[in-house]
Amino acid sequence: MPNPASYRPAPGTIPTDPGVYRFSDPAGTVIYVGKAKNLRQRLNSYFADPAGLHFRTQTMVRTAAKVEWTVVRNELESLQLEYTWIKQFDPRFNVKYRDDKSYPWVAVTWAEEFPRVFVGRGAKRKGNRYYGPYAQAWAIRDTIDSLLRVFPMRSCTNGVFRAAKASGRPCLLGYIGKCSAPCVGRIDAEDHRAIADDVCDFLAGNTTQLIRRLRTDMLAASENLEFERAAVLRDQLGALESATERNAIVLGDGTDADVIALASDELEVAIQIFHVRAGRVRGERGWVADRSDDSSLDELVESFCLQLYSNPEIELSGGVPKEVLLPVEPASGSALEELLTDVRGGRVRVHVPQRGAKLALLETVARNAKEALVLHKTKRAADLSTRNQALEELQEALGLEAPPLRIECYDISHLQGTEVVGSMVVFEDGLSRRSEYRRFVIRTVEGSNDVGAIHEVISRRFRRYLDDQASLSGETAMLVDATTGAARKFAYKPSLVVVDGGAPQVAAAQAALAELGITDVPLVGLAKRLEEVWLPGEEFPLILPRASEGLFLLQRARDEAHRFAITHHRGRRSASMVESLLDGVPGLGELRRKALLKHFGSLKKLRAASVEDIALVPGIGPRTAQAVKDALAASEPGEAVNTATGEISS
16 A cells, blocks of 8 residues: 655645646556645645544545646636546545435337336436436336326337237237237327327426317317217326326426435435426435545535536436525535536526525425435444444454443533533443433533533442442342332443543543442543544544444444433523523412423423413413413513524533
8 A cells, every 4th residue: 555655746846726636546547536726735634644634535545646636727617627537537535425225217218119118227228218216116106007097108018018919919908998009000100109209298297288188189079079088088187187296396487406405414424306397306316425524514515516417327307407406505606506507508507595485395305315314324223233343343443341232422511501411322232222311410510611511420320320239239139129110220330431522521531430439331432523532541532434333333322412412401491491581470480380381392382372372271371371471572582592503512
């Protein structure tokens, strides 16, 4: 493996101009392409201390044997050159967005004498017309089934077609009217192609003209007293309208657009895209990728767009549309818009919707992206072999005597030093065990002292552990309290303790354990910035590979502790805000305030409630309900919103 110092450019030889660079391996294969506003500053960062680099970046610079660059004049030129090189070289160290599942498309074999329609997946063939991809296979199959009642084109395989032609008898679809049976000569090639053309028009979104034509033919048949034909056309019209309803209009202006949103964490990013054509969602795709660096949201969006519109293997719905809706402005600003305009050969607008139907659709796509990321992580975590691999990797990396079958993770949450709370989440055998989660209200520490709060939480948890262990001695030892019948919450000793934070938080947790005389519980900290694993007493952190299943398990535990702590903090903050706002309401004591909070759950819902809704709470009459409503109206609603922006969590 080459040493990065062996091919590092001489000092002063790298220009400070904007440009595009590429790393190549000893065989000359391009393995990474990137762009920079200042080439010298960016390239020098690759040859800095390897410990400070992302693991994937470390691997890339050690795999490479040469770096080259091209100076450009502006951001647009750098984006165009990066787009060209990515399309040409397909570098393996650039972020790879892999499809999170296979999506079906509809194909029409237009090159054949009697075109066939079918639903399929995988590679496309020359000579066919393709529509989609579609989100649900069953939905598009149902649509095709309804469509064949209106336009009875061939849908059988070539083998079935030849067998029917040889025997002179059509298949079942020909008997029930879902195929015009060209195999036995009921229709000639020209008329059958006209039917296939109507199917293609429908799949392309040109349904209005088809419906209008069927309605006109139906009325004409009725006027000519051809009632049987009019009844057939009526049924066909109903089937076509039913199929059309499955592709509901989402943008009333008939926009052709790609709507892109993403959800990400420190390790992975999920991208979701809706292909909207003629105002209807014609296809939906999703990708999941490992994050190869600490790119910002706008950089992730831009890199995805470059790959989406440059990679021929990515199936698009009609190529580059007239409009691309994004959650944030791309990193290069208007340069991406100009690039896509050149690729399409026509005007493309790239923007972030601010209101209306387009914003609502973008929010829907964002929800889908978030669910896709959660589903991906759930599938990954639920895999037994993957969990075993994660536990074994942690055992080896941390030098443990056995795999950490029980992991406890701790986090602190507060709002500028107020309502400080702690959380403890438990993972057993790599899976979260919610019944073992615990919450702590910090009592002895004031202000934004996360280190002190960690010390208190660890001390309280393991003091309870020692107390429970003392009560479990002897032959009558039980993990259930004989007096209350409740489980002893802290009777188990964890195989590994994880705190959210770096060296200071680890030192505080280690001090708490030492004060209690506990020396056999392994302890680590997970810092957010570079996902560094800190061990007690170590000067430098442990860097696990970014693709490590062990790191993924630690990250899941840390994120779950973070979520649980914030949920607890918000609940306490909401309760304190309600109590402070309603403190002076006549006839409203502590019990009634608690009843209000329990009934509505949050201050936001209480503000939205009417006087009649408030009066339904037990103990709250109409007069008191009106007084509560007046007190809430007199308070400034913006205060509750602004305080949320200051929420922090260690």
